[in-house]
Amino acid sequence: MKAEKNQFTKKEIQSKLEYYCAYQERCYKEVEEKLYSFSLNLSEKEEILTYLIEHNFINEERFAQSFVRGKHNYKFWGKNRIVNELKFRNISSRIITSALKEISEENYLENFHKLAEKHWNNITERKGPKKNKKFVDFLLRKGYETHLIYDKLNELNN
Known part of the structure; x- marks a missing residue:
């Protein structure tokens, strides 16, 4: 029986987490965090996590x-x-x-060049240090390697 709205049986919680994992790929950490929103003891939580891993819901x-x-x-x-x-x-x-x-190297570089050129053209500043900084900062935030960014910057400035 449900005592409160946040009280579910172990089976109901397991079922909810199966759906949670089937809906979108999840990592162990995400599922573990979701599991802590339910009031279960440690052994029940471990049991559910083990079940989800064994049945390939978490991979x-x-x-x-x-x-x-x-x-x-x-x-x-x-x-x-x-x-x-x-x-x-x-x-x-x-x-x-x-x-x-x-990610193929070809696809990676193609996406980088497309993104870099699009961003370069969208920056409203005129050519100069301000525009260069905005360009470099954007691509660094996106997670691209500095050598790629500075090579592209030199290409676009010439």
């Missing part, structure tokens, strides 16, 4: 690959930002390295 490798593809192809993030975000989610370095292979 860090699959999550990382999906994350890399999505953030690069739709948000045009660079590798530095992707790596930092995955580290923040406690994904291992081995899995991060493997997941970054989801």
